[in-house]
Amino acid sequence: GAVVSQHPSWVICKSGTSVKIECRSLDFQATTMFWYRQFPKQSLMLMATSNEGSKATYEQGVEKDKFLINHASLTLSTLTVTSAHPEDSSFYICSAQRAGSNYGYTFGSGTRLTVV
């Protein structure tokens, strides 16, 4: 149990376009999902915390108008990178916390975004 599906696994887009990344909890309800970004040889940096039915909480330095997060249901959160630039190229990973679980975090498989 506790599987999180993240799609797409990789995407290449042109500068100025938008890309949507989906994160789905397949066999449990996730009241909270976290979005991380990871640059090569660096650790995971939290971008935002997404709660079902409410606005996401963004970390300092993360532009909420550029990284749009929607958590419309207990099993789906989406991250949209708007007007992407080459510096947005990174590995994006979501993590879902099970409802009622004190410490169960499950990671998605990640999305490699390359902006050309």
Added chain:
Amino acid sequence: GQNIDQPTEMTATEGAIVQINCTYQTSGFNGLFWYQQHAGEAPTFLSYNVLDGLEEKGRFSSFLSRSKGYSYLLLKELQMKDSASYLCAVRPSSGSARQLTFGSGTQLTVLP
């Protein structure tokens, strides 16, 4: 603020034992996690410590000392497939959903 330190790189030989240390200074503490991450993949859960002491799980063990703000991950009988980045993460406070704060990761290379 949150500060989590771990060595950047370590190298060990197949069959050996390696200990990866992690020290932390966080505002509140409600558990420390260890994750393994292979290049280009998502992290996979290895262990969780919330009380002091040693947790053993097969070839991997994790230790925690809350008073010292210190943890280590011990890997025994190293295999080539253990070459990966090992991430220490702290859950800074209790209550409902709280995000994990990750250390920078330790890149372990296992040599034949």
